[in-house]
Amino acid sequence: MAIDPVCGMKVDENQAAAKTEHQGLMYYFCSSGCHKEFTAHPEKYLAKNPDRERGGHARGS
Numbered sequence: 682m683a684i685d686p687v688c689g690m691k692v693d694e695n696q697a698a699a700k701t702e703h704q705g706l707m708y709y710f711c712s713s714g715c716h717k718e719f720t721a722h723p724e725k726y727l728a729k730n731p732d733r734e735r736g737g738h739a740r741g742s
Contacts, residue, residue, distance in 0.1 A: 683708070686726045687715035703727075 682691045690711045694700075697709035699716035703723050710716040719726055 685709065685711045685715050686723075687718050690715075 683694050683697070684690070685692050686708055688711060692709040692711050694709050698712045699710040701708055701710075701716060701720055703719075708719065710719065
């Protein structure tokens with residue numbers, strides 16, 4: 682399970698509404714709204730919630 686970096690919801694990687702790669706890590710989202718918000722301002726969410734950055738998965742893992 683991954684953590685949506687915007688809302689903090691647990692997300693099954695295989696059923697995520699959206700995903701994106703940022704700085705070599707893959708992030709998974711519960712909704713297209715969370716995905717849109719993250720892609721517009723990724724540093725806002727990673728700086729605000731540094732523990733969530735670890736919720737990203739290294740590409741290929």
